[in-house]
Every structure is written in C-alpha cells, then in structure tokens.
Amino acid sequence: MSTRSLVKIEMRKFIKRKDWISVLAVAVIGILFAGAAFSGTYTGPNNQSALYWLESQVFNTTALYISPFITAFMGTRLLSTELEEKTLTLYIERIQNKRKIYLSKVLAFTIYSVLVYFVMLIFQFILYQIAALKEVTYFSGNLLGANTVQLTISLVLLWATSFYLPGMFTLMLGTKIKPLAVMGMSMGLIFILRNTFQLPLVEWVNPWTYIIKLVIPFSYDTEVQSVAASYWQILGVFILLIITYTVLSIVFGIKLFSTQRKTV
Numbered sequence: 001m002s003t004r005s006l007v008k009i010e011m012r013k014f015i016k017r018k019d020w021i022s023v024l025a026v027a028v029i030g031i032l033f034a035g036a037a038f039s040g041t042y043t044g045p046n047n048q049s050a051l052y053w054l055e056s057q058v059f060n061t062t063a064l065y066i067s068p069f070i071t072a073f074m075g076t077r078l079l080s081t082e083l084e085e086k087t088l089t090l091y092i093e094r095i096q097n098k099r100k101i102y103l104s105k106v107l108a109f110t111i112y113s114v115l116v117y118f119v120m121l122i123f124q125f126i127l128y129q130i131a132a133l134k135e136v137t138y139f140s141g142n143l144l145g146a147n148t149v150q151l152t153i154s155l156v157l158l159w160a161t162s163f164y165l166p167g168m169f170t171l172m173l174g175t176k177i178k179p180l181a182v183m184g185m186s187m188g189l190i191f192i193l194r195n196t197f198q199l200p201l202v203e204w205v206n207p208w209t210y211i212i213k214l215v216i217p218f219s220y221d222t223e224v225q226s227v228a229a230s231y232w233q234i235l236g237v238f239i240l241l242i243i244t245y246t247v248l249s250i251v252f253g254i255k256l257f258s259t260q261r262k263t264v
C-alpha cells in the first residue's frame with residue numbers, strides 16, 4: 001500500500017473521530033472578544049485590520065495554552081490512543097512497514113493541522129466582520145493594515161509552535177507511552193517552556209523565546225512598528241529550530257515505533 005493511500009486512511013480516521021470539533025474550543029477567545037465588541041463593552045487598539053485581529057486571536061489562544069494543549073491531544077489520539085486500544089494490530093500486520101505507517105501519520109497530522117488552522121482563521125475572520133459592523137472605532141473593516149509582513153510571519157510561527165510542534169512531540173511519545181502519560185508529559189513540558197524562556201541555558205532552544213522576540217512586538221499595537229535589525233536573523237534561527245525539532249521527532253518516532261512488538 002502506498003504512503004498516499006495510508007495518508008488518506010489516516011485523514012478519514014481523523015474525520016470519523018471528530019477531532020476537528022476541537023477547533024471550536026480554539027475559537028472561544030475570538031467569540032468572547034467579538035461578543036464584547038457587539039455588546040459595546042470591548043476595549044482594545046483602534047483601527048484593527050482583519051489580519052491584526054487574526055494574529056492577536058491566535059496569539060491569545062497560544063498564550064492561554066488552549067491551542068498547544070488541543071494540538072497535543074490530537075497528536076496523542078493519532079498514535080498512543082490507537083496503540084492503547086489495539087486498533088493498530090491488524091493494520092501493522094497488513095502493512096508490515098512501521099516506518100511507512102509512522103510517516104503517513106506525520107503527513108496526515110501535518111495536513112490536518114494546516115486545515116484546522118485555516119478553518120479557525122476563517123471562523124475568526126467571520127467574527128471580525130461581525131465585530132466591525134458594530135465597533136467602527138476599534139475595527140477598520142480592512143483586510144490589511146500596518147505591519148502586514150510581520151503579522152503574516154507571526155501567523156505562520158504561531159501555527160508552527162502551537163498547532164504543529166506539540167502534536168509532533170506527542171506523536172513521538174505515543175510510540176511508547178500511554179495516552180494519559182503522554183498528555184501529562186506534554187502539558188508539563190509546554191508549561192515549563194512557557195515559564196523558563198529567560199533562562200540562559202534554554203533560551204535559544206525554547207520556542208517561546210522566539211514568540212516573545214518576533215510576535216509580541218506586533219501584537220499589541222496597530223501603528224507601524226519599526227523592525228529591529230536582528231529580526232531577520234532571529235527568524236532564520238527559529239526556522240532552523242523548527243526544522244530541527246521536526247526532523248528529530250520524526251527520526252526518533254520512527255526508531256521507537258519500529259521497536260514496538262508485532263502484537264502491539
């Protein structure tokens with residue numbers, strides 16, 4: 001069976017499990033803000049473009065741990081839960097290529113996380129349009145505004161740190177560890193990273209360090225912000241870090257999954 005066919009199978013399993021409903025939880029913060037705007041109780045920066053609104057809402061779900069925890073849950077369900085429930089036994093015996101099975105799950109998760117992210121952005125855009133109908137002071141009604149390039153980059157970085165890497169980590173852990181332990185470990189790690197980014201020993205290997213340096217400067221003001229000379233260098237380092245973590249999770253995930261007993 002080809003990798004493409006396996007990816008299609010994994011995508012169908014995602015849909016049947018209805019994990020996509022979790023996107024509603026990610027949108028909760030946006031619903032609250034839009035509701036406040038429509039009721040006239042909203043306060044925030046003036047003249048917000050749709051792009052600024054999208055970036056700020058995604059950042060809020062990241063800062064409140066909502067999106068990384070949900071993504072970690074989806075990654076756990078993708079492999080650890082299936083191993084725990086022994087639903088992979090016949091699958092593995094039929095394919096007899098654990099490397100291909102693991103890679104298909106990685107590809108399916110990547111596609112799924114991108115789709116979920118876009119659905120969430122579309123939903124947030126609709127909320128923005130609703131809010132803009134009521135609060136013209138805070139919302140300009142325009143798609144783009146100031147800092148367009150940096151806000152677009154921020155959306156990509158927030159996807160990688162909140163909607164992608166947590167799931168890749170739990171997918172790797174799920175090759176050997178039970179679901180509850182995987183979730184506990186991933187939630188603990190996310191919390192630790194969020195609160196240790198200023199420590200010298202972990203600063204430059206901690207994704208949250210880069211969010212602080214690259215995203216936050218453009219998340220609280222709709223005015224044109226100056227771009228620091230080091231911005232592009234830090235961005236390059238962060239991209240290399242994301243690639244490194246992705247490769248390591250895949251390599252170790254395949255290695256650990258390949259040592260699973262045939263009977264699962």
